[in-house]
Amino acid sequence: MAGVYIHIPFCKSRCKYCDFFSTTLLDQREKYVAAVLKEAEARQKEMTDVRTVYLGGGTPSLLTCRQIESLLEAVHADRAEEVTIEANPGDISREGLEELRKAGVNRVSIGVQSLHDRLLTLTGRRHTADEARKAVEAAQKAGIDNISVDLIYGLPTQSTEDWAEDIRETADMGVQHLSCYCLSYEDGTPLQRMLERGEVTETDEDTENMMHDMLCDLAEAKGYEHYEVSNFAKPGFRSRHNSAYWTRTAYTGLGAGAHSYDGERTRRANVCDLNKYMAAPAEAYTAERLTDTDIYNERVMLALRTAEGVQREELRPESIAAAEKYLQRGLLRQQGGQIAATREGLHILNMIIEDMMI
Ligand code: SF4
Structure with missing residues (x-):
C-alpha cells in the first residue's frame, strides 16, 4: 500500500469554476469525521504500509486540529513519509499550522489560485491576494518546509503579464512546489453560465498555450523541474502522493467521493452524496474491474x-x-x-x- 487519500468535502462557499464534490453544510463536519473514522476502521487491512497521506477537498483546513489529528491517527500517518493537507488562505494561521505540524503534517498545499484581487473576486474565491501571501508566510513561519501552491491560468480578463507576475511572485516566496491548471468551464458551474450569458469571454487557445509556455520557462528559470504536465517541483520536492497515482500504485481513498485503487484490477469510488456516505461509510461505493x-x-x-x-x-x-x-x-x-x-x-x-x- 502506498497512499491514503481522505476527502473533506466542506467549503465555506463555492468558487464559480468548481465542479468538485463539496458542500457548504459545515454543521455536518463532526458527523462526517466520525463516518470517515468508521470507514478507516473497517478498511484497516488496506492500510498496513502507509507511505503518504493526503487530506484533500473541499477544504480540509475547515476541520479543527483535533479532528485532523483523529483522522491522521486512524490511518497511521505517523508511519508515513509525506503527510499533506490542502488549505485555503484565510483559514490558516501560523499557530494552527504549528499544531498540525506537531500532529504529523509535513506538507501544505495552499489554494492561492491568483495573486490578483480582481481575478479572485471574479472567480468567487473567498480570500484576497494579500491573505494568500500571508498564508504562505504563516506556513513557512510554522516550520513547514514543503509548501505547494495552486495557481490557475486562462482566467477571463487575465493578461499574460498578470500570469507572469503570479508565477514570479509565488516562486520568489520560496515555495517548493507549484501545481498550475488551465481554467476549464465545467457544466453546471456559475462560470459556465456567465460564459453562456456573455458576461465573460473564454481565453483563446493560442493565449492559453502562450501562458503554458511562460509557465514552463519561468518555473524552470526559478529552479523548478517540470515533472508532470501541471506540476513543478524544486529538486527533491515532487509530490510523492500524486506520483504514486501516476505510476498506478495502490491507494486507499476514504470519505464521500473518494477513489481507491488496489494496484491490480480494481478501482473503487465512494458515493458522492454526504448523507448516503454517512449512513453507511464503508459500504456506499461502487467498484469497477479493469x-x-x-x-x-x-x-x-x-x-x-x-x-x-x-x-x-x-x-x-x-x-x-x-x-x-x-x-x-x-x-x-x-x-x-x-x-x-x-x-x-x-x-x-x-x-x-x-x-x-x-
Ligand atoms: S474551495 Fe476548492 S473545492 Fe471548494 S469550491 Fe473552491 S475550488 Fe471548489
Whole structure:
C-alpha cells in the first residue's frame, strides 16, 4: 500500500469554476469525521504500509486540529513519509499550522489560485491576494518546509503579464512546489453560465498555450523541474502522493467521493452524496474491474503526462505507429527507451494520448 487519500468535502462557499464534490453544510463536519473514522476502521487491512497521506477537498483546513489529528491517527500517518493537507488562505494561521505540524503534517498545499484581487473576486474565491501571501508566510513561519501552491491560468480578463507576475511572485516566496491548471468551464458551474450569458469571454487557445509556455520557462528559470504536465517541483520536492497515482500504485481513498485503487484490477469510488456516505461509510461505493485494455490505456495516459514518459518497449504496435507520427513532427521525443511529450506536444497532449490508446 502506498497512499491514503481522505476527502473533506466542506467549503465555506463555492468558487464559480468548481465542479468538485463539496458542500457548504459545515454543521455536518463532526458527523462526517466520525463516518470517515468508521470507514478507516473497517478498511484497516488496506492500510498496513502507509507511505503518504493526503487530506484533500473541499477544504480540509475547515476541520479543527483535533479532528485532523483523529483522522491522521486512524490511518497511521505517523508511519508515513509525506503527510499533506490542502488549505485555503484565510483559514490558516501560523499557530494552527504549528499544531498540525506537531500532529504529523509535513506538507501544505495552499489554494492561492491568483495573486490578483480582481481575478479572485471574479472567480468567487473567498480570500484576497494579500491573505494568500500571508498564508504562505504563516506556513513557512510554522516550520513547514514543503509548501505547494495552486495557481490557475486562462482566467477571463487575465493578461499574460498578470500570469507572469503570479508565477514570479509565488516562486520568489520560496515555495517548493507549484501545481498550475488551465481554467476549464465545467457544466453546471456559475462560470459556465456567465460564459453562456456573455458576461465573460473564454481565453483563446493560442493565449492559453502562450501562458503554458511562460509557465514552463519561468518555473524552470526559478529552479523548478517540470515533472508532470501541471506540476513543478524544486529538486527533491515532487509530490510523492500524486506520483504514486501516476505510476498506478495502490491507494486507499476514504470519505464521500473518494477513489481507491488496489494496484491490480480494481478501482473503487465512494458515493458522492454526504448523507448516503454517512449512513453507511464503508459500504456506499461502487467498484469497477479493469480489463487488460483499461490497464494498458491508463498506463499510456498517466505516463505520457509525466516528464519521464512511457517506455517504448511497453507500447503495442498500434501505439508505436501513432507515436511515430508525433515523433516526426517534434511533438514527442524519445530518449533512451522513453517516449515523452515535448513542450509543443504538451499543447495537444490529450489528442496524442487519445491516438496512442487502443
Ligand atoms: S474551495 Fe476548492 S473545492 Fe471548494 S469550491 Fe473552491 S475550488 Fe471548489
